[in-house]
Structures are given as structure tokens and as C-alpha cells.
Amino acid sequence: MIIIDLLENDIEKINQTARLLHESFEAWPTIDSAIREVFESLSDDSISRVLVNGDDEVIGWIGGRSQYDGNVWELHPLVIRKDSRMRGFGKLLVIDFERQVYQRGGITIILGTDDEYNQTSLANVNLYDDIPAHLSNFESLDHPANFYRKLGFVIVGVIPDANGIGKPDIIMAKRVKSVD
Incomplete structure (x- = not known):
């Protein structure tokens, strides 16, 4: 390979x-x-x-x-x-x-990972009522966010309803350049 x-x-x-x-x-x-x-x-x-x-x-x-x-x-x-x-x-x-x-x-890599199939705690809820609380209590089943988290990416935000009502886009980021 x-x-x-x-x-x-x-x-x-x-x-x-x-x-x-x-x-x-x-x-x-x-x-x-x-x-x-x-x-x-x-x-x-x-x-x-x-x-x-x-x-x-x-x-x-x-x-x-x-x-x-x-x-x-x-x-x-x-x-x-x-x-x-x-x-x-x-x-x-x-x-x-x-x-x-x-x-x-x-310096930084960002990505969006959609939750269109109810695989995280951010799906099918009203995220607008308290986005920070929803992010701090994030849970995931078999969602790509788990893969990226294992590689050092962190959730930095969410776009509610990006793929339809209750289907958010989860925004993740990772710094690749060390801080001097």
C-alpha cells in the first residue's frame, strides 16, 4: 500500500x-x-x-x-x-x-461529520436550547466522530439541522503545529 x-x-x-x-x-x-x-x-x-x-x-x-x-x-x-x-x-x-x-x-485541521442516522446524542434534539450543554454531554454510538476523537480531534461546534431537522453537522478540529 x-x-x-x-x-x-x-x-x-x-x-x-x-x-x-x-x-x-x-x-x-x-x-x-x-x-x-x-x-x-x-x-x-x-x-x-x-x-x-x-x-x-x-x-x-x-x-x-x-x-x-x-x-x-x-x-x-x-x-x-x-x-x-x-x-x-x-x-x-x-x-x-x-x-x-x-x-x-x-496550523489547524477542521472537518464536519454529519449525523444523519441518529448515531450521536446531538441527533433528533433541539440543540438551540443549550448548545454548550449538548456538546459537553456528547455521546456517540457507531459514528465517525469516535474515529476522529481517537486521532486527537476535538468537537469545537455543531451546525444544528444542517442535513434536515435533527440531523446536525458536528465540527471537529485538531492542531497540527506545536505551540512554541
Whole structure:
């Protein structure tokens, strides 16, 4: 397994990455929408890395965009092929992404992780009545927030109803540059 840059001229890997995205997330309901997303990740202010197996197949992808003059990078998206999940590949891609951000002078990585399937204590409640209390009492079942927390990310906010009533987007962040 190797992690490499996804390049604009590597159409085969772009197509594999788009298929992976389309098959894994409802947010990309067509292969064309997934291809557009992949091409958007190839801009100069972006990071786009793929995990490739020995057969030159894309089994994972991580992307991100620079914000706040390069101080902050948004991790978006992270996807692993279904038959390769729960084997540490997501962790490898996140660690590689952290290195890429650090090498570019970034300080912080942010990400949003949706709760569309009632997997956390933030789903199906009125978050507006006391957002800080809901965040401080956060609990999660089998939600990606657990994965990111194990990698050192912390919850820094929530966007209530981002995906419909009772379906929030949980905002997480991690500093990658040490404080001198």
C-alpha cells in the first residue's frame, strides 16, 4: 500500500476515486457529481491523496482545502473502500494528511461529520436550547466522530439541522503545529 498525490492527468485513478465516493456517500448520487468533486480537489489550494494497493487500485481517498490564508485546512472527504474498512487505512490517510498540512505551514485541521442516522446524542434534539450543554454531554454510538476523537480531534461546534431537522453537522478540529 502506498499513499500518493491524485494527479489531474491520472484519469483511471480519478475515475476509481469517483466511483468510491459515489458508492460510499449519498451526497454524491451520480457518478458525474462524484467526478466533479474529485476534480475540484485537484486545485492548487487543495490536498488530494489516494491510498493505492499492489494492483494499482484506489482503496482510499482523503482531500482537503486551504482556508484562512493556509492556517486552517478542511479535511473533506475521507473515504475507504467498503471491503477495506476497519483495517487502519483511514488512520493512515489522516496521519498523511496531517503531515501534508504541516509541511504547507498549516496550523489547524477542521472537518464536519454529519449525523444523519441518529448515531450521536446531538441527533433528533433541539440543540438551540443549550448548545454548550449538548456538546459537553456528547455521546456517540457507531459514528465517525469516535474515529476522529481517537486521532486527537476535538468537537469545537455543531451546525444544528444542517442535513434536515435533527440531523446536525458536528465540527471537529485538531492542531497540527506545536505551540512554541
